[in-house]
Amino acid sequence: MDPTTYRALSFALQRLFVRIGVLPFLLVIALIVFTSLAPRFLTSENLITVARQATYLAIVAMGQMLALLTGGFDLSVGKIVAITSVITAMTMAPFAAAHPDALAITLTLGILAGIGAGTLVGVVNGLGVALFSVSPFMMTLGTATISFGIALTLTSGVPVYGIPDAFGTIFSFARIFDIPSPVYVTAGLFVAMYFLLNWTRMGRYFYAVGGNLKASRLSGINTRFYLFMAYVLSGALASIAGALLTARLETGEANIGASMPLDSIAACVIGGVSLRGGVGRVGGHAGYHGALHVLDPAGGELLAVAHSGRDRQVARHAVRTREEDRVASVRRCPDVPAAPLERAGGVDVLADDDERPARARPHAATPRWVGARNGRGRDTCWPRRSCGAGRCPGSRAAVGASRPRRPRA
Numbered sequence: 001m002d003p004t005t006y007r008a009l010s011f012a013l014q015r016l017f018v019r020i021g022v023l024p025f026l027l028v029i030a031l032i033v034f035t036s037l038a039p040r041f042l043t044s045e046n047l048i049t050v051a052r053q054a055t056y057l058a059i060v061a062m063g064q065m066l067a068l069l070t071g072g073f074d075l076s077v078g079k080i081v082a083i084t085s086v087i088t089a090m091t092m093a094p095f096a097a098a099h100p101d102a103l104a105i106t107l108t109l110g111i112l113a114g115i116g117a118g119t120l121v122g123v124v125n126g127l128g129v130a131l132f133s134v135s136p137f138m139m140t141l142g143t144a145t146i147s148f149g150i151a152l153t154l155t156s157g158v159p160v161y162g163i164p165d166a167f168g169t170i171f172s173f174a175r176i177f178d179i180p181s182p183v184y185v186t187a188g189l190f191v192a193m194y195f196l197l198n199w200t201r202m203g204r205y206f207y208a209v210g211g212n213l214k215a216s217r218l219s220g221i222n223t224r225f226y227l228f229m230a231y232v233l234s235g236a237l238a239s240i241a242g243a244l245l246t247a248r249l250e251t252g253e254a255n256i257g258a259s260m261p262l263d264s265i266a267a268c269v270i271g272g273v274s275l276r277g278g279v280g281r282v283g284g285h286a287g288y289h290g291a292l293h294v295l296d297p298a299g300g301e302l303l304a305v306a307h308s309g310r311d312r313q314v315a316r317h318a319v320r321t322r323e324e325d326r327v328a329s330v331r332r333c334p335d336v337p338a339a340p341l342e343r344a345g346g347v348d349v350l351a352d353d354d355e356r357p358a359r360a361r362p363h364a365a366t367p368r369w370v371g372a373r374n375g376r377g378r379d380t381c382w383p384r385r386s387c388g389a390g391r392c393p394g395s396r397a398a399v400g401a402s403r404p405r406r407p408r409a
Contacts, residue, residue: 023270048180055182056081056241056248057263062193062282063237064264066230069197071210071277072136074231076125076144077238077264079151080118081257084242086151086160088114089252093162107167114246115239121147122235126228140231144261151254160252171247182244189237193282206230210277 017025034041060077067074092110099106121143128139174181197203205226208216217223238260246252273280 052180055186059241061264061267063234069206069210070230074234075140075261078257078260079144079147080238081242083147083151084114084118084239085246086252087117089160096164118239119236122232126231130224130227155254168247168250
C-alpha cells in the first residue's frame with residue numbers, strides 16, 4: 001500500500017475512533033461473537049426482545065439526562081418506579097372489582113394516579129435542589145428512601161394483585177406491525193425529548209444552567225425554575241417507565257427499579273452526557289443505551305434465550321435422571337406403605353405433609369439409603385430407631401443378598 005494512502009487511512013480511522021468512541025467497535029465484536037455462538041441471536045424475535053427490555057431503562061435514562069445536564073443527578077428514579085407501580089396497582093384493583101364494566105375509567109385513573117405520585121416525588125426533589133439549595137445527592141437519596149418506605153408500608157412487601165388484564169394487554173403485550181407497544185411509547189418520548197432539548201428555550205436553558213450556573217443567573221435566566229423543571233420531568237419520565245413496567249408484570253411491586261439509578265447514569269455517561277453538566281445530546285444517549293443493553297451482562301440472558309429450547313430439554317432430562325436415581329436408591333421396609341407422592345414442577349416427590357407416625361414412615365432419612373455393617377457383617381437399617389428393629393426387613397441381609405467380605409491380605 002502506498003505510504004500516503006496508508007497515512008490517510010490511519011488518520012481517518014483515528015478521527016473516527018475519537019469521534020464515536022470504543023463502544024461501537026465493542027458492539028460489533030459482541031454481535032459477531034453472539035451470532036457465532038447462537039445463530040438465532042440476530043433473528044427478528046430476539047431483536048424485538050432486546051427492544052422490549054431496553055424500553056424501561058431508556059425512558060428512565062431520558063429523565064436522568066435532564067438532571068445531569070443541569071449539573072446534578074437523580075438517585076430516586078428507581079424508587080419512583082416502585083411507588084408508581086404500587087399506586088397504579090392499588091388504584092386499579094378496587095375500581096376493577098367494584099366497576100368491572102368501566103374499564104376505560106379504571107385504566108385512566110390508575111395511570112394518572114401512578115404518574116402523579118411519581119411526579120410528586122420529582123416536585124419534592126426540585127424544590128429541595130432549586131429552592132433550598134440542597135445537594136442533589138442528599139436530596140434525591142432522601143426522597144428515594146422515603147418513597148421506598150411508603151411503598152413497603154402500603155404493600156407490606158406483598159405484590160398488589162387485581163390489575164385488569166386489559167392493562168397488560170394494551171401497554172405491554174400488544175403489538176403493532178409485530179413491534180411491542182412499549183417501543184412506540186419510548187419512540188414518542190424520544191422525539192418529544194429531542195424537540196425539547198434542541199428546539200425550545202427550556203432545552204437551551206438546561207444546557208446553560210449546567211454549563212455555568214452563575215453566568216446563567218447573571219444573564220437573566222431563572223435558574224431556580226429550570227433546575228426545578230429538570231427534576232420534575234425526571235420524576236415524570238421515571239413514573240411513565242414505572243407504569244409500563246407494572247403493565248409488564250401485571251402486579252404492583254415495591255421492590256422493582258433497584259438498579260435503575262446506576263444503570264441510567266451509566267447509559268447517559270457512555271452516551272456522551274457529562275457528569276459536570278452542560279454537555280450531551282439525546283441522540284447519542286439513545287444509541288449508546290441500546291449498545292449498552294446488548295453489551296450488558298444481560299446479553300448472556302439473550303444468548304440463553306437463543307438456546308432456551310435445548311436448555312429445557314437438558315434440564316428436563318437431568319431432573320428425570322436425578323429423580324429416578326433417588327427413587328432407586330431409597331430403601332423402604334416391605335411391610336410399610338410408601339409415602340404418598342405429589343406433583344411438583346412436573347416431578348413426583350414425597351409429600352411433606354405426611355401425618356403418619358414416625359414408625360410408619362419410610363426408613364430413608366436422607367435422599368439415598370445409608371447402610372452400615374454390624375459386627376456380624378450384615379446390613380442394618382440407619383437410623384435404627386426408624387423402624388424399632390435391629391435390622392431392617394427390607395435390607396439386603398434380610399433378603400439373602402448380603403455383600404461378600406473382602407479377603408484378608
